[in-house]
Structures are given as structure tokens and as C-alpha cells.
Amino acid sequence: MSPKFVNKIQKRKEIAYLCSNLLYEIGIKKLxxxxxxxxxxxxxxxxxxxxxxxxDIIFEIISINIYNYQKEFLKKIKNISTTKEKLFFFFKxxxxxxxxxxxxxxxxxxxxxxxFSEKNVRMYDLNKDTNNFFEKRLEDIINEGINKGxxxxxxxxxxxSIFVFEKGLILLKMSRKNFNTQDIYKNFIxxxxxxxxEKNYKKEKDV
Amino acid sequence: MSPKFVNKIQKRKEIAYLCSNLLYEIGIKKLxxxxxxxxxxxxxxxxxxxxxxxxDIIFEIISINIYNYQKEFLKKIKNISTTKEKLFFFFKxxxxxxxxxxxxxxxxxxxxxxxFSEKNVRMYDLNKDTNNFFEKRLEDIINEGINKGxxxxxxxxxxxSIFVFEKGLILLKMSRKNFNTQDIYKNFIxxxxxxxxEKNYKKEKDV
Amino acid sequence: MSPKFVNKIQKRKEIAYLCSNLLYEIGIKKLxxxxxxxxxxxxxxxxxxxxxxxxDIIFEIISINIYNYQKEFLKKIKNISTTKEKLFFFFKxxxxxxxxxxxxxxxxxxxxxxxFSEKNVRMYDLNKDTNNFFEKRLEDIINEGINKGxxxxxxxxxxxSIFVFEKGLILLKMSRKNFNTQDIYKNFIxxxxxxxxEKNYKKEKDV
Amino acid sequence: MSPKFVNKIQKRKEIAYLCSNLLYEIGIKKLxxxxxxxxxxxxxxxxxxxxxxxxDIIFEIISINIYNYQKEFLKKIKNISTTKEKLFFFFKxxxxxxxxxxxxxxxxxxxxxxxFSEKNVRMYDLNKDTNNFFEKRLEDIINEGINKGxxxxxxxxxxxSIFVFEKGLILLKMSRKNFNTQDIYKNFIxxxxxxxxEKNYKKEKDV
DNA sequence: GATGAATGAGTTTTCATTCAT
DNA sequence: CATGAATGAAAACTCATTCAT
Numbered sequence: 001m002s003p004k005f006v007n008k009i010q011k012r013k014e015i016a017y018l019c020s021n022l023l024y025e026i027g028i029k030k031l032x033x034x035x036x037x038x039x040x041x042x043x044x045x046x047x048x049x050x051x052x053x054x055x056d057i058i059f060e061i062i063s064i065n066i067y068n069y070q071k072e073f074l075k076k077i078k079n080i081s082t083t084k085e086k087l088f089f090f091f092k093x094x095x096x097x098x099x100x101x102x103x104x105x106x107x108x109x110x111x112x113x114x115x116f117s118e119k120n121v122r123m124y125d126l127n128k129d130t131n132n133f134f135e136k137r138l139e140d141i142i143n144e145g146i147n148k149g150x151x152x153x154x155x156x157x158x159x160x161s162i163f164v165f166e167k168g169l170i171l172l173k174m175s176r177k178n179f180n181t182q183d184i185y186k187n188f189i190x191x192x193x194x195x196x197x198e199k200n201y202k203k204e205k206d207v
Numbered sequence: 208m209s210p211k212f213v214n215k216i217q218k219r220k221e222i223a224y225l226c227s228n229l230l231y232e233i234g235i236k237k238l239x240x241x242x243x244x245x246x247x248x249x250x251x252x253x254x255x256x257x258x259x260x261x262x263d264i265i266f267e268i269i270s271i272n273i274y275n276y277q278k279e280f281l282k283k284i285k286n287i288s289t290t291k292e293k294l295f296f297f298f299k300x301x302x303x304x305x306x307x308x309x310x311x312x313x314x315x316x317x318x319x320x321x322x323f324s325e326k327n328v329r330m331y332d333l334n335k336d337t338n339n340f341f342e343k344r345l346e347d348i349i350n351e352g353i354n355k356g357x358x359x360x361x362x363x364x365x366x367x368s369i370f371v372f373e374k375g376l377i378l379l380k381m382s383r384k385n386f387n388t389q390d391i392y393k394n395f396i397x398x399x400x401x402x403x404x405e406k407n408y409k410k411e412k413d414v
Numbered sequence: 415m416s417p418k419f420v421n422k423i424q425k426r427k428e429i430a431y432l433c434s435n436l437l438y439e440i441g442i443k444k445l446x447x448x449x450x451x452x453x454x455x456x457x458x459x460x461x462x463x464x465x466x467x468x469x470d471i472i473f474e475i476i477s478i479n480i481y482n483y484q485k486e487f488l489k490k491i492k493n494i495s496t497t498k499e500k501l502f503f504f505f506k507x508x509x510x511x512x513x514x515x516x517x518x519x520x521x522x523x524x525x526x527x528x529x530f531s532e533k534n535v536r537m538y539d540l541n542k543d544t545n546n547f548f549e550k551r552l553e554d555i556i557n558e559g560i561n562k563g564x565x566x567x568x569x570x571x572x573x574x575s576i577f578v579f580e581k582g583l584i585l586l587k588m589s590r591k592n593f594n595t596q597d598i599y600k601n602f603i604x605x606x607x608x609x610x611x612e613k614n615y616k617k618e619k620d621v
Numbered sequence: 622m623s624p625k626f627v628n629k630i631q632k633r634k635e636i637a638y639l640c641s642n643l644l645y646e647i648g649i650k651k652l653x654x655x656x657x658x659x660x661x662x663x664x665x666x667x668x669x670x671x672x673x674x675x676x677d678i679i680f681e682i683i684s685i686n687i688y689n690y691q692k693e694f695l696k697k698i699k700n701i702s703t704t705k706e707k708l709f710f711f712f713k714x715x716x717x718x719x720x721x722x723x724x725x726x727x728x729x730x731x732x733x734x735x736x737f738s739e740k741n742v743r744m745y746d747l748n749k750d751t752n753n754f755f756e757k758r759l760e761d762i763i764n765e766g767i768n769k770g771x772x773x774x775x776x777x778x779x780x781x782s783i784f785v786f787e788k789g790l791i792l793l794k795m796s797r798k799n800f801n802t803q804d805i806y807k808n809f810i811x812x813x814x815x816x817x818x819e820k821n822y823k824k825e826k827d828v
Numbered sequence: 829g830a831t832g833a834a835t836g837a838g839t840t841t842t843c844a845t846t847c848a849t
Numbered sequence: 850c851a852t853g854a855a856t857g858a859a860a861a862c863t864c865a866t867t868c869a870t
Contacts, residue, residue, distance in 0.1 A: 018858075020329055027324060027325075027401030028324055029324050029325065032842085032843060032844080033843075033844060033845080034843075034844095036855090037852095042851080042852085043851055043852035043853055044844095044845090044852075044853060044854090045845090045846080045847080045851065045852045045853065045854095046850085046851055046852065046853095048844095048845070048846085049851070049852095053844075053845080054843095054844060054845090073294070080271075087357070104329065109323050109324075110323070110324065112319075112320075112323055112378075112381075112382060113319075113320045113321075113323035113324035114320075115381070115382045116316050116317070116319055116320035116323065116381055116382070117234055117235055117236045117317065117320035117324075118234070118236060119234075121384075124382070124384045126384065127382045127383060129341065131379070131382075131383065157394070157398060158396070158398065160258050160391055160394060160397065161372065161391075161395045163375075164376055164391060164395070165368065165371055165375055166374035166375065167268055167374070167375035167376075167378040167379055168370075168371035168372055168374035168376075168377075168378065169371055169374075170378060171319075171374045171375065171377060171378040172338070172371065172374055174319075174322070175322045175331070175334050175338075176331065176334060176335055176338070177321060177325070177331050177335070184367055184368075184371060187364070187367060187368070188367075188368050188371070190408055191364060191365070191368065195402070198283075212831095212832080212833095213832085213833065239859085239860065239861085240861060240862080241859095241860085241861095245837095249834075249835085250834060250835040250836060251835075251836065251861090251862085252834070252835050252836065252862090252864080253833080253834055253835065254862095255861095255862065255863075255864095256833070256835095258832075260861075261860095261862090262859065267857080310866080336845095400855080433847090435732075441738060441739075442738055442863080443738050443739065446863085446864060446865080447864075447865060447866080448864075448865095451831095451832090456830080456831085457830060457831035457832055458831075458832060458865095458866090459830065459831045459832060459833095459866090459867080459868080460829085460830055460831065460832095462865095462866070462867085463829070463830070463831095467865075468864095468865060468866090484823065485686055487690045523737050523738075524682065526733075526734075526737055526792075526796060527733075527734045527735075527737035527738035528734075529733065529795070529796045530730050530731070530734035530737065530796070531648055531649055531650045531734035531738075532648070532650060532735055533648075535798075538796070538797065538798045541797060542797055542798070545793070545796075545797065571808070571812060572812065574805055574809070575786065575805075575807060575809050575812065577789075578714070578786055578789035578790055578793065578805060578809070579785055579786050579789055580789065581788070581789035581790075581792040581793055582784075582785035582786055582787065582788035582789030582790075582791075582792065583785055583788075583789075584789075584792060585733075585788040585789065585791060585792040586752070586785065586788055588733075588736070588737055589733060589736045589737070589745070589748050589752075590745065590748060590752070591745050591749070591751055595800070598781055598782075598785060601778075601781060601782070602781075602782050602785070605778060605779070605782065609816070626852095626853080627853085628853095632854095653838085653840085654840060654841080655838095655839085655840095663855075663856085664840080664855060664856040664857060665840095665841090665856080666843080666855070666856050666857065666858095667854080667855055667856065668841095669840095669841065669842075669843095670854070670855075670856095674840080674841080675839095675840070675841090723847065725859065764844080783842090799859065
């Protein structure tokens with residue numbers, strides 16, 4: 001609990017944050033410690049004052065990225081009213097081709113490419129936590145929809161499948177050139193809502 | 208019978224086949240041309256007689272793997288009768304933890320890690336073709352089920368979503384330690400069959 | 415004196431002749447035994463039936479090139495009448511930018527680059543012989559001019575300098591981009607002829 | 622006095638200078654980055670901290686050699702009084718067989734072997750600059766001789782030819798074993814001075 | 829005699845990590 | 850604490866030469 005120790009953790013985050021953009025810009029394969037040091041405007045040796053090795057700093061960068069994405073997610077979803085819109089927001093990550101979102105999407109892609117090619121326990125754990133976080137958020141959305149009377153009670157059974165479906169879209173978008181996720185999402189969501197939307201809401205939509 | 212002229216294409220495949228296990232065992236990151244040569248029991252230079260570069264041999268290994276998997280898939284699915292069993296077989300890739308299947312699964316994981324971290328056009332193309340192949344097979348399965356009266360006609364609308372769902376399971380299994388795909392699959396398939404199975408078939412099941 | 419032995423020498427020349435163009439086209443640095451074999455339409459191993467090593471075949475190619483150039487030189491110079499024209503023809507090698515001549519010029523450039531970078535005795539000897547041949551030809555030209563009364567007797571003293579001057583032009587043309595040898599040659603030859611041309615010839619020219 | 626910041630340009634020159642001898646001793650063909658590193662007593666990787674690639678360090682070595690030669694040339698020529706002696710000094714490069722001079726001569730030979738076998742723009746440019754420098758110096762020598770009344774005014778017309786002649790001697794010395802340049806030079810210079818020396822100077826000499 | 833398949837020594841180059849200052 | 854200079858292990862790739870057929 002010495003202030004020195006706190007500073008170390010703080011500085012770790014600062015450095016990682018500064019390097020955040022670099023990762024998704026040039027990709028992990030071309031990322032070097034030299035470039036990271038230059039990007040954070042510190043010496044190459046200083047990197048090793050705060051990080052065990054290259055893997056460590058990459059992990060920190062990705063952690064911060066994910067943490068920020070989650071924080072942002074929670075903040076923004078508050079302002080969304082209907083369940084359908086919330087679901088759409090949940091899928092925004094895989095639907096939105098804006099520069100900002102693609103930054104996050106590509107960062108996640110780099111992240112997965114590590115997870116797939118290395119047996120990195122921390123990365124696996126981080127991924128599990130992230131998955132759990134977002135699956136929980138999806139559950140929240142559905143539960144709220146049920147409580148508000150928008151959705152049928154059985155909707156809760158679909159949480160898992162919806163979550164998996166989103167992962168599938170992610171994989172396809174990552175592994176295909178110019179893969180159109182929007183159309184597939186629309187088709188999916190229409191079929192889904194036929195099953196889980198409460199009648200009065202459906203009618204409103206039809207009218 | 209003199210080896211004066213070697214069938215280069217044939218030898219390419221032989222070498223790639225011999226190295227096939229190495230790829231999924233040690234992963235692309237630790238794969239070196241030296242190791243590949245040793246694994247195929249040939250000289251380092253010989254690799255370059257048959258492959259342009261390291262990327263070329265990796266591509267060949269993966270191509271062969273995928274090609275063999277597809278061939279095997281077509282052969283085996285012929286002997287399966289019911290639609291439900293066929294679907295299960297379609298998902299076998301992501302459900303079966305046997306050594307043999309994990310070999311293929313891990314090979315595909317290595318493959319995706321390349322696709323994610325490099326901008327390799329051939330890899331993207333191969334991926335597209337493979338995706339198309341399997342989505343088509345899924346369509347065949349569903350269509351057959353409809354024609355045989357097992358499934359409702361609307362089932363065809365679900366092909367895309369089922370395909371995406373499988374991809375989602377793949378991503379999750381690849382990025383999570385000991386991820387249990389079976390339970391999720393069962394839940395998904397039960398919900399799905401409630402929607403697309405013809406009544407008489409459902410009753411049979413219930414009885 | 416067995417016919418087999420004669421055939422070997424003959425075949426050496428045939429192979430070298432076929433590869434002659436390849437040398438100046440791609441340069442010694444990029445010349446490989448594989449390419450040589452392909453160019454002569456024989457097997458790589460066959461090269462080593464007729465040549466000791468790579469250096470040996472390069473030497474043979476260059477020898478042939480030089481030999482042919484000399485043969486051609488002797489044939490063509492016969493049809494030239496005046497001394498000035500003969501001298502011009504002597505300098506043709508360094509003045510003529512035609513494709514054909516540049517082929518020979520570049521071949522000689524490659525040749526010198528070997529002589530300069532390796533301590534190859536045969537190359538040195540070949541070069542000496544070639545130098546001697548052409549210096550002798552220059553002497554012939556000048557002597558003939560004197561005998562015909564075109565040149566002053568002292569002209570013979572300039573043979574060596576003229577020869578060296580030509581080498582200087584060669585070096586400059588080889589080591590400079592778009593080096594204009596013609597103007598320098600004209601200037602040189604005019605000054606020279608002021609000194610060595612017999613008066614009556616000079617007058618003719620002035621009138 | 623901390624070595625935290627090394628003057629990269631300075632160190633470049635230092636390394637290149639240390640490797641200078643190696644180049645002319647073993648020649649470019651046998652020069653490897655490993656040997657260069659060992660010669661400069663640094664690690665192989667350190668070479669790449671200061672040079673882009675192998676070509677880059679070779680270029681630096683040669684540049685330094687040429688630069689030093691020019692500096693030395695200017696310094697020494699100041700102390701020479703007569704034009705004839707100055708001319709002799711100008712030709713020293715191709716006449717002097719002392720170890721020191723041969724070092725420079727061989728370095729230039731290696732340099733030309735690169736220029737001849739590669740299409741290296743920087744090398745071409747360096748060569749042009751060097752040529753221009755020395756042709757200008759030759760002009761200075763002749764002009765001075767004219768101004769001092771040693772030489773006839775027409776001597777200036779011979780600058781170019783003298784320059785080319787020197788290049789010819791260089792080529793011959795480089796491509797011939799034990800080529801005697803001195804005799805040829807003497808013959809040349811005597812003929813030349815018959816033409817361009819002012820009468821009183823000639824008489825002095827004769828007397 | 830002819831051949832081309834096989835090879836491995838040798839080359840350039842990269843870059844995570846160390847360590848003296 | 851901070852640093853950047855130094856490094857060498859490791860990697861991809863080349864190609865002259867050998868040799869079994």
C-alpha cells in the first residue's frame with residue numbers, strides 16, 4: 001500500500017493507455033517494444049520497469065481497452081429505452097462499421113489472434129470474464145424486457161443462443177472480407193422477435 | 208520408376224501432410240521452417256523446392272486439412288438418416304472432444320489466428336469457400352428434412368442463423384478453457400426443433 | 415585426342431554460347447547454375463559434367479563472348495578505308511549505344527566486375543590477352559595510316575596513350591549514368607589529329 | 622559524459638572507419654555482416670542500429686574512404702610547386718604502389734566492382750561527384766600552370782583527355798596483374814608536355 | 829552420359845531483453 | 850528511477866554442389 005506501489009500500477013495503465021491505439025493500428029505481429037516505448041514517449045528500458053515482458057504490456061493494453069469498452073457500454077445503454085433498441089446496441093459491436101467501433105473491433109480481433117495462437121492463461125481468464133460480463137448484460141436486457149411486459153417470459157431461454165449468435169457474427173466478420181452482418185442480424189432478430197415479443201407490442205409494430 | 212521426375216504437386220501434398228500434425232501441436236507461432244523440414248524428414252532447402260515460402264507451406268497444410276475434412280464430412284453424412292442426427296453431425300466439429308476431432312479443431316484455430324492477424328488474401332478466399340461449402344451442406348440437410356416431411360417449410364429461414372450459431376460456438380470454444388459446447392447446443396437445438404419440427408415428429412419424440 | 419575429349423570441349427562451347435545472353439541480361443550477381451542449365455536446356459548436373467564449377471562456366475561464357483567480338487572486329491575492320499574511320503571503329507565499343515553493342519559492353523562490364531572483386535588468375539590472363547590483342551590492332555591501324563602517308567611517323571608514339579584513353583572512356587561509361595562518350599571522343603580525336611595527321615590530309619579537310 | 626545519447630552519425634563513421642581495412646583486404650564478395658561486426662568489435666545487431674543494411678555500411682565505408690582521400694589530396698597538393706609535380710601528384714593514385722596508396726586503390730576497385738554489377742543509384746551519384754571533384758582539381762592545376770606562365774593557354778583543352786587517360790590507367794591497373802603504370806605515364810606526360818609547356822620552361826629542362 | 833532432387837552451410841536481418849550509466 | 854545502446858539467438862531464405870538412378 002506504499003504510494004510507490006500505487007504509482008507503479010497507475011503508470012502501467014498510463015503507458016498501456018497511450019499505446020492502446022498503436023495495437024490496432026499496426027497489429028500485434030508488427031508491434032515491437034521499441035514502437036511501444038516511442039508511442040508512450042518513454043525509454044525502451046522503462047517499459048521493463050513496469051512490465052514483465054512484451055506479453056505483459058500487450059495484456060495490459062487489451063485489458064484497458066476491454067475495461068473502457070465495458071464502462072462505455074454501461075454508460076450508453078442507460079439512455080436506451082426499448083428492448084429492441086437495447087439488443088441492437090448490444091450487437092452494435094458487430095454491426096457498426098464506424099471508424100471508432102472498428103478500432104475496438106480490430107483490437108478485439110488482434111486479441112483473439114493471440115488467444116488462438118498462444119496458450120496464455122491470463123488471456124483466457126480475461127476472455128472468460130469479458131464473456132461473462134456481456135452475457136450478464138444480455139440477460140439484464142432480456143429480463144428488463146420481460147419485466148416491462150415487452151417480452152414473453154420464455155425469452156430468457158434464448159439469452160445463451162443470442163449470445164452465441166453474436167459471437168458467430170464476430171467470427172464471420174473477422175474472417176471474411178467485407179462481410180455484411182446487418183442483413184443477417186435483421187433476419188435473425190425478426191425471426192426471434194416473432195417468438196419472444198408480447199402480442200400487444202407486435203401489433204403496435206404491425207400497425 | 209526412376210525418381211528423375213518427381214510429381215511436384217503430389218510431393219507438396221505429401222510434405223504438407225507429414226507436417227500437418229506439427230502445426231496443431233506446436234502452433235503457428237513456434238513453427239519454423241527448420242522444424243517443418245525435420246518433421247518431413249527432409250532438408251531445409253527441400254522445403255523451398257516445393258514451397259514459395261513459409262506462408263505457402265502453412266497454407267498448403269491448412270488447405271489439405273480442410274479438404275480432407277470436407278471429404279470425410281461428405282462420406283460420413285451419407286450414412287446418417289434423421290435430420291436431427293445430421294444436424295448433430297454438422298455440429299460434431301464443435302462438440303466432439305475426441306483426439307481426432309480436436310486435431311482438426313486446433314488446426315482450424317491456428318488457421319483463424321493467421322486470418323485474424325495477417326491480411327492474407329488466399330486465406331480469406333479459402334475461408335470464404337469453406338464457409339460457403341458448409342453453409343450449403345447445412346442447407347442440404349434442412350431441405351432434405353423438409354422434403355422428407357420431418358421439418359416445417361419455414362425451417363429453411365433458419366439456415367443462416369444456425370450457421371452463425373455454430374460459428375459462435377467455435378469462437379467460444381477456441382477462446383475459452385474447457386468450454387462446454389454440448390449443453391449449449393442441446394438447449395439451442397431443443398428450442399429450435401420446437402419451432403421447425405413437424406407435429407407428428409414432435410409427438411413421436413414426446414411419446 | 416580421343417573423340418570423346420574433343421566432344422567435351424565442343425559441348426563446353428555450345429553450352430557457354432547458349433548461356434551467353436543470359437549473363438548480360440540478368441548480371442553475374444543474379445546468375446545461378448539453375449538458370450544457366452535451364453537456359454542451355456540441359457540438366458543442372460550436366461553443367462558439372464562439362465564445367466568444374468560456376469566460375470568455370472562464367473569464364474567460358476566470357477571467353478566466347480570476347481573471342482566472337484574479336485572475330486567480328488577483324489572481319490568488319492577490313493572493309494574500312496581511312497585511318498580516321500578505322501579509329502572510330504576501334505572506339506565503336508565505347509561510342510555505340512545500339513542494343514547489339516550495349517550487349518557486348520554490358521557483358522564486358524560484368525566481366526570487369528568479376529575481375530575487380532575476385533582474385534581470379536584465369537580472368538586476369540584472359541584480360542591481358544584481350545588487351546594485347548586490341549592494342550596490337552590499334553598499332554596496326556596507326557602503322558597502316560603511316561604507311562599510306564595519312565599519318566606522321568610520330569603517330570606511332572601515341573598508340574599506347576590512345577589505348578589507355580579508350581579504357582578511360584570505358585571506365586567512365588560503365589560507372590556513370592548516361593555518360594556521353596561521343597563529345598569527349600570528338601574533342602580528343604580532333605586534338606590528336608592536329609598532331610599526327612600529315613599536312614596534305616589536313617588541308618584537304620580544311621578545304 | 623554519459624553514453625545515454627550516442628551521436629549516431631559519428632558512430633556510423635567510427636564503425637565504418639574500423640571496417641575500412643576489412644573491405645579492401647577480403648573484398649566485397651567475401652564481406653559478411655558478421656565479419657564487419659567482429660572487425661568493429663561490436664555485436665551483429667549493433668551494425669543494424671547504425672546502418673539500414675549491408676549495402677548501407679559498404680556505402681559508408683567507401684564514402685569515408687573517398688572523403689578522406691579528397692581531404693588528404695587537397696592538403697598535400699598545397700605544398701607542391703611546379704605544374705609537372707602537381708600533375709604527377711594527381712596521378713599518384715594510379716602510380717604509387719606503396720601499401721597506403723594500394724589500400725585506397727583497392728578500396729576504389731571494390732567500389733567500382735559494385736557500381737559495375739549493381740544498379741545502385743547512391744553509388745552512381747557518389748561516383749559522379751567524385752569524378753567532378755577530381756576533374757575540377759585537374760583543371761585547377763592546369764589553369765594555375767597557365768597563369769604562372771608554365772603552360773600554354775591551349776593546355777586547358779587537354780584537361781578532359783588527361784582526366785580520361787587517368788581513368789584508363791586505373792582500369793588497366795585494376796584488371797591486370799602487375800601492370801606497370803609508371804612507364805606509360807612517363808611516355809604520356811612527355812608527349813603531352815611537348816605540346817603544352819611554354820618554351821622557356823622546355824629549354825630550362827633541356828639545359 | 830545425363831539428370832534433377834536433395835541438401836545444409838552460410839547469409840541477412842529482427843527484436844526482446846539486459847545493463848551500465 | 851530512467852534510459853537507450855548493445856546484443857546474440859533465432860529466423861527465413863539461397864544456391865552451388867553432390868549423387869543416386
